[in-house]
Amino acid sequence: MDTAELKIYTRNLDLFYGDVQALKNISIDIEEKRVTALIGPSGCGKSTFLKTLNRMNDLIASVRIQGEVFFDNLNVYEQYDIVELRKRVGMVFQKPNPFPMSIYDNVAYGPRIHGVKSKSVLDEIVEKSLQNAALWDEVKDRLKQNAMGLSGGQQQRLCIARVLAVEPEVVLMDEPTSALDPISTLKIEDLIDELKEKYTIIIVTHNMQQAGRISDKTAFFLHGEIVEYDYTEKIFSKPSDKRTEDYITGRFG
């Protein structure tokens, strides 16, 4: 594919934690407004890879990176200001991590940092973000309440709203539903399906069925490498590589 059409792509990306190589020669093309799932056993480098996309780990002293990451055709490590990059490439983590402040202030936090001061503009951003995160109806009457009082599923959607509030283009999600009950999980999945109209989403998941339900493409990571990357339908019905087959059918030692 012509790289001009790609939202993100990496070329021969290596990452080392000290002497340990956590990513090996990763070259992947990620299309705009698609959901890309990253699967693979624990410790295979999924989170590490995700963090290279918005520079969450190159500032760690022991980390060394070779190769290139491109976002909108510009080199992430050479042509972006890190604050600007993280605004455009947001991240949602495994455990919901709302700030110990009101629901409203959680969502308004990012826009305020980026200089939005007007109360009416902030009100608008908060409402829109909460709506986009499918949380508005549940919290609109208690915006001033502390976010820590929300359920786990609501907290995670609040974190998504917080990311959406700064109007990113890419949303990275690292096992966003692994701490949630099945209903909250399905709500987040529905949300992801809606979000992909506007955003490019990359999601790490240990739940094969989840990857199957929500993603357009799936990459299988093993020992820091991408073994197979293809349309999700293909990966889950007829993967090309025996190791992928073994992993997704649960016959992986």
Add this chain to the structure above:
Amino acid sequence: MVTRHFFDKELDDLHLDLIKMGSLVEESIENTILALKKQDVELARKIFKNDDVIDDMESKIERNCFNLIARQSPLAKDLRTISTALKIITDMERIADHSADIAEITIRMANEKYIKPLIDIPKMAELAKIMVNKSIDAYIRQDVELAQKVCDSDDEVDDLFHKIILELTNIMKNDPQTIEQATNFMFIAKYLERMADHATNISEWVVYNVTGEHEHLTRHMDHRDDRIHNPFIIDEDSEK
């Protein structure tokens, strides 16, 4: 290291059930042809009983497949194996139904002298039986090549079918007295032709199970379109 012992055991059981159902189906084709040849009413009745057993097996296998899908969330090869099982039991069950259909006609004609010696019909039945046998074998061994061979044989069966129809039509034209029986034989030929089609379906699913591609593997021959207008055309190469 292999995990999912329990699931693997259940897949093995499924496999064994399919083999068992397959051998029952083969047996029923064999008996059908024997009963028809010998005008053996008793044997024909046995085929009905056998058919009930096959129906029950189909339901049992179907239930097992649904359970496995619900509880084990099979993916990739596992998903293909279970889907394949679900598809081929339908074909096997149909084959057995057609055996029973033929047995019914056999009983109906039991006291009549056949209008012609049976040559091509048993030949066709034998071919159909071999196709069924091989398709089940191909499933057991996951043998794509064997499955392809089954599909190739389907053309032979089709040719025989058209030959039989032509012959029966001629017999009818010459002697209207034969119409009733000739029509019965036409149905029998049609049932046999359908059996071969079902064996072909099974083979196509075997190929899917192995390769992930479900294709129709029988030849499509444009020059046979004329059969739509005249079903009594015989290919020159099939008239030996």
